[in-house]
Amino acid sequence: MAIKDPTQPVPGTYLFNGKMxxxxxxxxxxxxxxxxxxxxxEFNKDPDAYCAKFGLxxxxxxxxxxxxxxxxxxxxxxxxxxxxxAGLLKLNMQDIGAIQTGLSLDEFKALLVKNGSGEA
Amino acid sequence: MxxxxxxxxxxxxxxxxxxxxxxxxxxPYWKPFFDGYPPVRKWLNEKQPDVIVLFYNDHGLExxxxxxxxxxxxxADEYHNSDEGWGIATIPPVTGESELSWxxxxxxxxxxxxxxxxxxxxxxxxxxxxxxxxxxxNNYGHVKVIPVCINCEQHPMPQPWxxxxxxxxIGKAIESYDEDISVAIFGTGGLSHQLDGERAGIINRxxxxxxxxxxxxxxxxxxxxxxxxxxEIGGAQTVELNMWIAMRGALRGKVTELHRNYHAPxxxxxxxxxxxxxxxxxx
Numbered sequence: 359m360a361i362k363d364p365t366q367p368v369p370g371t372y373l374f375n376g377k378m379x380x381x382x383x384x385x386x387x388x389x390x391x392x393x394x395x396x397x398x399x400e401f402n403k404d405p406d407a408y409c410a411k412f413g414l415x416x417x418x419x420x421x422x423x424x425x426x427x428x429x430x431x432x433x434x435x436x437x438x439x440x441x442x443x444a445g446l447l448k449l450n451m452q453d454i455g456a457i458q459t460g461l462s463l464d465e466f467k468a469l470l471v472k473n474g475s476g477e478a
Numbered sequence: 479m480x481x482x483x484x485x486x487x488x489x490x491x492x493x494x495x496x497x498x499x500x501x502x503x504x505x506p507y508w509k510p511f512f513d514g515y516p517p518v519r520k521w522l523n524e525k526q527p528d529v530i531v532l533f534y535n536d537h538g539l540e541x542x543x544x545x546x547x548x549x550x551x552x553x554a555d556e557y558h559n560s561d562e563g564w565g566i567a568t569i570p571p572v573t574g575e576s577e578l579s580w581x582x583x584x585x586x587x588x589x590x591x592x593x594x595x596x597x598x599x600x601x602x603x604x605x606x607x608x609x610x611x612x613x614x615x616n617n618y619g620h621v622k623v624i625p626v627c628i629n630c631e632q633h634p635m636p637q638p639w640x641x642x643x644x645x646x647x648i649g650k651a652i653e654s655y656d657e658d659i660s661v662a663i664f665g666t667g668g669l670s671h672q673l674d675g676e677r678a679g680i681i682n683r684x685x686x687x688x689x690x691x692x693x694x695x696x697x698x699x700x701x702x703x704x705x706x707x708x709x710e711i712g713g714a715q716t717v718e719l720n721m722w723i724a725m726r727g728a729l730r731g732k733v734t735e736l737h738r739n740y741h742a743p744x745x746x747x748x749x750x751x752x753x754x755x756x757x758x759x760x761x
Contacts, residue, residue, distance in 0.1 A: 370677030375633040437674035445564025474742030476683035
């Protein structure tokens with residue numbers, strides 16, 4: 359995070375707390391709706407109109423457009439709801455991990471193997 | 479009197495459901511993971527528990543953040559899974575155990591655990607993946623399941639010590655139930671992982687193995703951690719350890735480890751399995 363925030367004490371981690379839950383309410387509500395196929399179809403048909411329906415902020419809409427996972431978290435997205443947006447884009451947890459860490463997919467998978475083996 | 483006959487811990491990663499659906503159990507990636515399950519299945523098959531009390535967390539299927547219970551318990555005769563948005567197949571209905579569920583709910587609230595009590599509750603991969611893992615082919619319809627949902631998604635979350643106390647209170651409730659049935663406790667989720675942020679990809683193998691040891695012999699040590707410490711040590715979603723700690727709270731006396739497996743990574747996660755028995759109260 360660019361600015362030191364006492365409610366976010368772990369660098370590189372976006373604790374989903376009350377502040378974030380309030381900030382990201384509309385964004386998360388939109389992503390929660392993606393549990394339904396009809397909602398996913400409606401979003402795909404006209405993303406901007408769908409974002410407007412849930413009152414997303416300009417920053418949130420930009421992050422949706424840019425598939426900017428970190429941006430979505432910074433704007434109050436919960437990873438569990440952001441994952442539903444990622445699913446709509448056919449991205450899995452390793453894809454999202456690669457995007458967030460700035461690694462290629464293979465590099466991110468190698469990182470998981472390294473961490474999982476206890477080498478790190 | 480109802481008896482707790484033992485406990486199982488398992489990961490509940492959605493990718494496991496896809497691996498089973500795509501018959502990838504014997505591929506090099508998945509084999510070390512799935513090899514951990516036959517001993518647990520064998521135990522369940524031999525012991526035939528009537529009821530499973532299953533600790534899990536809901537990742538945004540039943541509960542949105544409009545209303546987010548800290549602890550919730552299902553009291554229904556049946557539970558349904560449904561589309562979670564990213565393509566794991568839904569599974570057949572899960573059988574509930576309404577009467578014992580209400581008994582537990584009454585006892586918990588009496589003991590100071592102010593549960594959210596649910597007569598309708600969609601259950602997500604947190605609950606369904608463990609059932610599919612234990613009863614391949616989704617042949618779990620004969621087992622009655624009582625879902626106990628712990629908030630692991632939105633801070634403030636219940637702390638490890640509190641989840642341990644919840645488990646204890648559930649153990650006490652089960653043992654005060656006046657029907658001759660057998661109950662197994664499932665703790666699901668974990669272990670170390672972080673899905674979000676620049677720090678995504680953390681797995682702490684050493685910590686996971688230590689948690690599995692302590693869960694057997696010294697669970698109180700785990701209750702000393704705060705959720706924030708778990709986040710720092712193992713990654714943001716390591717708080718799912720709370721479901722394992724809750725499970726352990728329901729066991730009593732000397733706990734025996736019958737089986738364990740640990741493999742990492744599966745998806746982004748350290749995946750552990752434990753099969754435990756404890757000292758059964760004398761009748």
